Amino acid sequence: MRALIxxxxxxxxSELKMPYEYLRKxxxxxxxxxxxxxxxxxxxxxxxDVTMSLDEVDSKKYDLLLLPGGEAPSAIRKEPKALKIxxxxxxxxxxxxxxxxxxxxxxxxxxxxxKIVTGYKSIAQELKNAGAIYRDEExxxxxxxxxxxxxxxxxxxxxxxxxxxxxxxxxxNTQ
Amino acid sequence: MRALIxxxxxxxxSELKMPYEYLRKxxxxxxxxxxxxxxxxxxxxxxxDVTMSLDEVDSKKYDLLLLPGGEAPSAIRKEPKALKIxxxxxxxxxxxxxxxxxxxxxxxxxxxxxKIVTGYKSIAQELKNAGAIYRDEExxxxxxxxxxxxxxxxxxxxxxxxxxxxxxxxxxNTQ
Numbered sequence: 001m002r003a004l005i006x007x008x009x010x011x012x013x014s015e016l017k018m019p020y021e022y023l024r025k026x027x028x029x030x031x032x033x034x035x036x037x038x039x040x041x042x043x044x045x046x047x048x049d050v051t052m053s054l055d056e057v058d059s060k061k062y063d064l065l066l067l068p069g070g071e072a073p074s075a076i077r078k079e080p081k082a083l084k085i086x087x088x089x090x091x092x093x094x095x096x097x098x099x100x101x102x103x104x105x106x107x108x109x110x111x112x113x114x115k116i117v118t119g120y121k122s123i124a125q126e127l128k129n130a131g132a133i134y135r136d137e138e139x140x141x142x143x144x145x146x147x148x149x150x151x152x153x154x155x156x157x158x159x160x161x162x163x164x165x166x167x168x169x170x171x172x173n174t175q
Numbered sequence: 176m177r178a179l180i181x182x183x184x185x186x187x188x189s190e191l192k193m194p195y196e197y198l199r200k201x202x203x204x205x206x207x208x209x210x211x212x213x214x215x216x217x218x219x220x221x222x223x224d225v226t227m228s229l230d231e232v233d234s235k236k237y238d239l240l241l242l243p244g245g246e247a248p249s250a251i252r253k254e255p256k257a258l259k260i261x262x263x264x265x266x267x268x269x270x271x272x273x274x275x276x277x278x279x280x281x282x283x284x285x286x287x288x289x290k291i292v293t294g295y296k297s298i299a300q301e302l303k304n305a306g307a308i309y310r311d312e313e314x315x316x317x318x319x320x321x322x323x324x325x326x327x328x329x330x331x332x333x334x335x336x337x338x339x340x341x342x343x344x345x346x347x348n349t350q
Contacts, residue, residue, distance in 0.1 A: 014200055018193060025189055025326040138334075151200040155337055158330030159313075167327070 001165065002029040003064040004057065006082055006105070012070030013042035014151045015099050019066055022158045026167050028064070033057045035079065043070050054081040059088040064165060069100020069120060069150075077108035086111060090145075095164045097146040099157055103127060106145075116142040118149050176340065177204040178239040179232065181257055181280070187245030188217035189326045190274050194241055197333045201342050203239070208232045210254065218245050229256040234263040239340060244275020244295060244325075252283035261286060265320075270339045272321040274332055278302060281320075291317040293324050 003023050007016055016032075023030050031051040034040050040048050065086065067073065076082045086109040089096045098106060103119040104126070106112050113131030118140040127134050138153040139146060139160045146164055148157035178198050182191055191207075198205050206226040209215050215223050240261065242248065251257045261284040264271045273281060278294040279301070281287050288306030293315040302309050313328035314321060314335045321339055323332035 014196055018196065021189055021193060022326075022329055025329065151197075152337070152342070154197055154200065155330050155333030155335075159334055160330075162327070162330055 001027070001063050001167070002031065002061055003066055004059070004062040004085070005030060005032045005066045005068065006034070006054070006057075006076055006085065007032065007040060007048075007068050007070075008034050008072040008075045009040050010071035011040065011042050011048075011068050012072075012100055012151065013044040013046040014154065015068035015070065015102070016042065016048060017046060018151075018154050019068070019097070019158060019161065023064075023066075023161075026162060026165070028165070028167075031062075033085075035075065040072075054079055054085070057081070057085055059085050060092075062089075063094060064161070065089045065094070065096045066161075067096070067098035067102030067105050069098075069102045071101070073101040073104040077105045083109040093144055095144045095146065095161070097157065097161050097164075099148040099153070100150055103132075103147050107132075115145055116140050117145065117147045119147055120149055176202070176238050176342075177206065177236055178241055179234070179237040179260070180205060180207045180241045180243065181209070181229070181251055181260065182207065182215060182223075182243050182245075183209050183247040183250045184215050185246035186215065186217050186223075186243050187247075187275055187326065188219040188221040189329065190243035190245065190277075191217065191223060192221060193326075193329050194243070194272070194333060194336065198239075198241075198336075201337060201340070203340070203342075206237075208260075210250065215247075229254055229260070232256070232260055234260050235267075237264075238269060239336070240264045240269065240271045241336075242271070242273035242277030242280050244273075244277045246276070248276040248279040252280045258284040268319055270319045270321065270336070272332065272336050272339075274323040274328070275325055278307075278322050282307075290320055291315050292320065292322045294322055295324055
């Protein structure tokens with residue numbers, strides 16, 4: 001199983017790091033794509049190696065798209081290739097998990113009309129304007145779309161991702 | 176709000192690091208106590224600064240006791256002060272969260288008789304022998320006692336801790 005994280009500089013550190021570590025613990029391979037190869041730096045200073053540029057992403061290799069928040073989504077949402085990746089996951093009904101400002105990328109891709117979602121409070125109105133049904137809850141699950149609001153929702157967000165990937169509770173015992 | 180993590184060398188890295196980061200995101204202060212001051216090293220190489228020795232712990236300052244797993248609990252369970260700390264939390268009905276081999280400390284403290292618990296599969300029999308009601312589930316919750324089996328249960332474990340601490344979903348928005 002393989003997950004794709006799409007992010008950029010000024011991501012919210014914990015929203016990339018904690019899902020990354022959790023997915024690896026579940027035995028999921030994780031690639032990180034950004035505007036270009038190299039390193040991206042989180043809002044709080046975390047440095048993360050990028051696996052590939054957006055242009056190099058082969059969406060069909062992945063079972064999950066994960067979109068961390070922070071200020072990264074405002075850059076990512078301008079990238080046509082990023083929107084194309086998001087649309088592919090929706091078309092294929094593959095799991096997409098977005099937290100905080102991450103859902104902004106899905107707004108720009110025109111994917112949220114009629115979807116039950118949440119996101120950081122400052123984007124609640126933008127989500128509604130995009131036709132989404134906004135829920136002020138730690139995690140909103142609409143079929144294969146999982147959204148959360150903020151780092152303090154992380155427990156519920158990770159658990160929803162695990163269930164959506166249908167990873168059995170005994171599949172990986174890494175301790 | 177303040178949490179106490181009790182661990183030692185050869186802790187399971189993610190079982191200390193992820194709860195630590197999550198609690199900090201929730202706005203909870205976190206101290207780490209071990210056999211002695213200095214640094215403890217995880218099984219996978221993570222280096223963590225210890226706040227204080229077990230002897231210096233003033234249990235009444237804390238709202239949560241967190242016991243990560245790995246090989247650390249086998250050392251911690253031999254320490255009378257660690258068992259005393261665990262007993263204090265139970266007497267005061269304060270939340271205790273233990274994952275993986277962490278519940279071994281509670282076994283040694285004689286605290287699990289009749290309690291609904293889980294833990295790493297290799298300690299299932301030991302838990303039953305201690306009088307616990309063993310559940311093979313990602314998280315077992317018995318009043319203020321929260322137990323999980325392994326790193327892949329982390330989402331459910333963290334969410335149960337947040338609920339037990341009754342930290343409102345809007346209390347801390349750190350992004």
